[in-house]
Amino acid sequence: MKESASKGKRDSEVRIPIDSIILEGNLIIPEGAKGIVVFAHGSGSSRYSPRNQYVARELQKEGLGTLLFDLLTAEEERIDMVTAHLRFDIDLLANRLVDVTTWLSSNPDTKELNIGYFGASTGAAAALIAAKERSNAVKAVVSRGGRPDLAEKALPGVKAPTLLIVGGEDFQVIDMNQWALDRLTVKEKQLKIVPGATHLFEEPGTLEEVAHLAGEWFKKYLLEER
Numbered sequence: 001m002k003e004s005a006s007k008g009k010r011d012s013e014v015r016i017p018i019d020s021i022i023l024e025g026n027l028i029i030p031e032g033a034k035g036i037v038v039f040a041h042g043s044g045s046s047r048y049s050p051r052n053q054y055v056a057r058e059l060q061k062e063g064l065g066t067l068l069f070d071l072l073t074a075e076e077e078r079i080d081m082v083t084a085h086l087r088f089d090i091d092l093l094a095n096r097l098v099d100v101t102t103w104l105s106s107n108p109d110t111k112e113l114n115i116g117y118f119g120a121s122t123g124a125a126a127a128l129i130a131a132k133e134r135s136n137a138v139k140a141v142v143s144r145g146g147r148p149d150l151a152e153k154a155l156p157g158v159k160a161p162t163l164l165i166v167g168g169e170d171f172q173v174i175d176m177n178q179w180a181l182d183r184l185t186v187k188e189k190q191l192k193i194v195p196g197a198t199h200l201f202e203e204p205g206t207l208e209e210v211a212h213l214a215g216e217w218f219k220k221y222l223l224e225e226r
Contacts, residue, residue, distance in 0.1 A: 006131070007079075009060065009110065016069065020100045025069025027110070028060055028068050035114040035139070035222030036065035036104065037214075040097050040123035045072050046077070051200065051207060058211035062217055064079075065113055067104070070098050071123070089128065090150050093126035094133070114222040116140040116160075118214060124164075125150035130158040140221035142214045145173060145199050148180035155180055161188030163217045165210055167197030188221070 009030040016023045017038060025166050026047055029036065037059055039052050047053075047068035056066040070077070071093050072086055082084040099116070104110045116138050119127030123147020131138040132154040141162045148155070162184055164177045174193065181191045199208035 006140070012109075014067075014069070015052075015152055016100055016103050018096060018204055021073050023069050023071070023073065023096065023100065025067055027065070027067050027205075028056070029065040029109060029113075030060050030063050033063055033065040033113060035116060035218060036067060036110055037116045037118050037142075037218055037222075038097070038100060038104070039066065039068045040071065040093065040117055040119040040127045041068075041121070043220075049120075051144075052118070054207060055091070055118065055211045058208075059218065062115075062215045062219055063131050064215075067100070067110075069100060070175055082186060088122055090122060090125045090129065093123065094129035097126050097130035098133050101130065101137055105137055114139045116142070116218050116222050118142045118144065120144045122147050122150060124148050128158055128162070129161075129162045130156040134160040140218055143177070144210050144214070145170060145178060145201065147173075149176040154181040156185050158184055158186055160186065160194065161217070161221045162186060163189075163213065164191045166191065167199055167201055167206065168169065168193050168195040169197060170199045172214050173199060208216070 014025045014026040014027045088136040117127035124143035128151040131141050138160045141160045143164045166174050166177050194209045195208050
């Protein structure tokens with residue numbers, strides 16, 4: 001683990017052992033953090049996704065720790081670049097997320113932190129399945145332009161408060177998210193539509209709105225005494 005400290009936060013490059021593989025990630029914990037958000041990307045993205053990195057920085061400003069990690073190994077990424085099949089293996093991605101959550105729960109630097117998931121694209125489905133599997137540990141889920149419909153069987157069993165964020169111009173994904181919202185039975189659930197945004201939230205101010213909505217959700221369910 002490579003680690004540096006700056007402006008009251010710990011910034012580490014971590015290697016997370018899962019069975020016979022190692023997943024690499026970036027772990028940042030602001031001083032005094034009480035919660036941590038695990039990012040689950042999808043559709044060929046990685047921990048270097050500029051959108052997820054931006055959201056992570058904004059969450060850190062709110063006193064939340066963040067873990068951005070690669071759901072696939074470098075070799076798996078090379079295969080997926082050709083076949084594009086692993087990014088849609090939702091069960092594989094969810095199992096990896098469950099294992100990373102177990103690692104966080106035993107890691108001395110993170111074991112006392114409340115855990116939330118931020119999922120994008122197919123990573124949102126993986127986050128919801130993992131939230132159901134680790135309902136004792138996961139306190140909140142946020143999806144950005146996600147495919148929660150791909151977690152159909154898990155949706156009724158999700159106990160974590162769940163926020164679904166979709167671009168106002170992303171019409172097909174709006175329908176998918178509304179469908180999933182209707183199947184979530186958890187009381188604390190919302191669908192937020194960002195006006196003028198397309199699927200990747202590339203329009204001015206739209207990703208900032210995503211970060212704001214996510215930050216408010218995570219502060220409420222990870223940081224406030226309940």
